[in-house]
Amino acid sequence: MTGSPKPRRRDLLLAASWAGACCFIPQVARAAEPGEKPLRAKRYRLPMPGSNIGIGGATLGIYAPMDDVLKVLLDFRKYHTILPRLEQSRIVGKADGKTDVYVRAPILRGVAHIWGVIRFGPPKPWAGEGKTLTGRLVKGNVEAYHGRWRLYPCGKERTILQCEQFVDLKIPVPSSLVTPELEWAADKAVTAVRDIAECGQSSVSGA
Numbered sequence: 001m002t003g004s005p006k007p008r009r010r011d012l013l014l015a016a017s018w019a020g021a022c023c024f025i026p027q028v029a030r031a032a033e034p035g036e037k038p039l040r041a042k043r044y045r046l047p048m049p050g051s052n053i054g055i056g057g058a059t060l061g062i063y064a065p066m067d068d069v070l071k072v073l074l075d076f077r078k079y080h081t082i083l084p085r086l087e088q089s090r091i092v093g094k095a096d097g098k099t100d101v102y103v104r105a106p107i108l109r110g111v112a113h114i115w116g117v118i119r120f121g122p123p124k125p126w127a128g129e130g131k132t133l134t135g136r137l138v139k140g141n142v143e144a145y146h147g148r149w150r151l152y153p154c155g156k157e158r159t160i161l162q163c164e165q166f167v168d169l170k171i172p173v174p175s176s177l178v179t180p181e182l183e184w185a186a187d188k189a190v191t192a193v194r195d196i197a198e199c200g201q202s203s204v205s206g207a
Helices: 009-019 066-073 076-081 175-199
Strands: 042-046 055-062 088-095 098-107 112-120 124-126 130-140 142-153 159-169
Touching (some): 042 175, 055 175, 066 130, 066 142, 066 175, 076 088, 076 098, 112 142, 159 175
Antiparallel strands (some): 042 055, 088 098, 098 112, 112 130, 124 130, 130 142, 142 159
């Protein structure tokens, strides 16, 4: 792995946008009781300063301890089973507690592909007992990528999970198509993590 590049203006704007986001533990995102029908993820979007594309997010309750959920998120080699439409996910570097992960996904119905090397830092404390895990683009054929997971324990056996993603493609695609796609992808991602943490495998179509 190479040294960390200096923060770009877009990185700083994104940090400011996320710092101003509300607490993500509304009652509608509670984990389901045993035997209940699993709840659906709650989708949302946040503005991305300087871009017409928004940050797509989703929140979901999981009936599993936070450490178990975090273990799923740290298994970067299996991200193609979590993040929808990914064809590949493999670790290409590790240093100083950071992990570089190569990911590749088709676009335009397989006519082209986007790829990137995403650098994930170690999990950090968040909101007291919670954790946050962040990834950002090191290189690739997209203009920008930022992703973040946030976890918060609700007792010993429940966890609230949030996923937020931002992608700026180099090709001209309307923001009205990109932002809803990011919300959909975040929904699929938290649902896939829930399935793996609770049942050992994902049942998400398209993941």
